[in-house]
Amino acid sequence: MSINNKYTSEQLAWLIRRHGVEMTHLSGGSHIGAIMSVADIMAVLYADVLNYRADAPKWARRDRFILSKGHAGASVYAALAESGFFGVDELKTHYQNGSRLSGHVSHHVPGVDFSTGSLGHGLSAAVGMAYAAKKDCKTDHKYYVVLGDGECDEGSVWEAALFANHFRLNNLVAVVDHNYMQSLDFNENTLELEDFGAKWKAFGWNVIEVNGNNHDELRDAFEKANELSIEIAHKPTVIIAHTIKGYGISFMQNDILWHYRFPHDGWEYDCAVNELHKKKPDGIEDLYTPNGIENPKLPAEADDIYNDHTFSYTWSTSYPEKMRRVDAKAGTNEEVHEV
Ligand SMILES: Cc1ncc(C[n+]2csc(CCOP(=O)(O)OP(=O)(O)O)c2C)c(N)n1
Ligand SMILES: [Mg+2]
Numbered sequence: 001m002s003i004n005n006k007y008t009s010e011q012l013a014w015l016i017r018r019h020g021v022e023m024t025h026l027s028g029g030s031h032i033g034a035i036m037s038v039a040d041i042m043a044v045l046y047a048d049v050l051n052y053r054a055d056a057p058k059w060a061r062r063d064r065f066i067l068s069k070g071h072a073g074a075s076v077y078a079a080l081a082e083s084g085f086f087g088v089d090e091l092k093t094h095y096q097n098g099s100r101l102s103g104h105v106s107h108h109v110p111g112v113d114f115s116t117g118s119l120g121h122g123l124s125a126a127v128g129m130a131y132a133a134k135k136d137c138k139t140d141h142k143y144y145v146v147l148g149d150g151e152c153d154e155g156s157v158w159e160a161a162l163f164a165n166h167f168r169l170n171n172l173v174a175v176v177d178h179n180y181m182q183s184l185d186f187n188e189n190t191l192e193l194e195d196f197g198a199k200w201k202a203f204g205w206n207v208i209e210v211n212g213n214n215h216d217e218l219r220d221a222f223e224k225a226n227e228l229s230i231e232i233a234h235k236p237t238v239i240i241a242h243t244i245k246g247y248g249i250s251f252m253q254n255d256i257l258w259h260y261r262f263p264h265d266g267w268e269y270d271c272a273v274n275e276l277h278k279k280k281p282d283g284i285e286d287l288y289t290p291n292g293i294e295n296p297k298l299p300a301e302a303d304d305i306y307n308d309h310t311f312s313y314t315w316s317t318s319y320p321e322k323m324r325r326v327d328a329k330a331g332t333n334e335e336v337h338e339v
Contacts, residue, residue: 005046013042016075017249019074019077020078021249021272023091023095027262029095031074031260033181033252034072036245036247036249037179038177038243046082048219050144052083057085061140064144066143067146068120068146070115071103076105080112085111086109119154126145126174127163134171142173144175147177148182149177149187149193150181150190161204161236165205170236174236174239175241179245180245184310206228207238210242218241221241252272256308267298267299267303271297273296
């Protein structure tokens with residue numbers, strides 16, 4: 001059973017993924033890969049970690065949450081709607097003219113504390129809020145922020161990290177969705193990040209590394225973050241959540257194409273929906289296609305599926321072979337984490 005939600009985290013993660021497919025499909029909006037990658041983190045947060053009241057979004061004791069990788073806004077909108085902050089039907093308006101559910105995260109939406117989308121700002125904002133709460137001796141809530149790993153190319157992230165350690169912000173937990181990719185390429189072909197955990201450690205943070213598509217590991221990590229923030233010199237904690245971009249739909253996994261591409265009418269939408277239906281947990285309903293799609297269009301021989309669309313794939317020698325994850329078809333999270 002979940003702690004804070006009528007859904008378990010597994011149910012909520014499925015719903016976030018299903019809404020994510022529909023919302024990007026209907027709007028022709030981007031970032032489905034980023035939504036799928038972060039869905040499990042969002043689900044565990046809203047089912048088991050964050051303290052909130054859907055009927056009172058500004059409740060003073062709520063845990064504050066910032067999705068700093070605001071391009072995955074559909075994931076937080078879906079989590080909020082399914083947690084009771086507003087009606088699930090409204091999700092269909094995402095990215096449409098006049099909708100408050102803008103493509104990137106908007107604070108006009110109930111349950112959202114800070115607008116994001118321009119990368120590199122969420123941690124700084126959370127650090128400022130956490131610092132203010134400490135100064136005001138408010139210890140009845142915490143501050144959570146989820147960043148992208150490519151986002152950590154932004155210098156402001158590291159200035160905020162320095163500040164958080166210096167002021168011993170043990171009321172702050174950052175999670176990095178470490179999917180090894182950003183918008184056009186692997187991180188390592190853009191700006192080298194590794195040894196990522198060592199970098200956070202050097203900035204003074206407690207560091208926990210987990211499989212970010214595994215709910216038990218995530219739950220344990222959040223629990224451990226609570227313990228560490230008190231035990232270890234009152235430091236902030238970062239959870240480095242190793243994920244797969246596009247996780248949950250085989251032809252989207254580890255394929256940079258799906259950062260910007262949306263599931264088009266035809267086999268892309270049909271296969272995405274049917275793949276999700278094969279793993280649908282009991283006790284939840286699919287609002288859009290309750291029984292999946294009966295006669296799904298399948299990709300034809302000539303369709304561009306399972307190809308690697310990362311332009312640097314053929315020339316990069318710096319990226320470890322196992323990290324390339326080119327075999328999205330066979331890839332599972334477990335295999336990837338053998339590295
Ligand atoms: C300041 C800024 N520069 C560029 C962009 C365009 N942009 C949107 S998503 C993205 C890649 C983000 O990669 P990452 O943080 O790893 O997130 P992921 O999609 O992999 O979860 C970029 C560069 C932006 N939103 N903000
Ligand atoms: Mg990334």
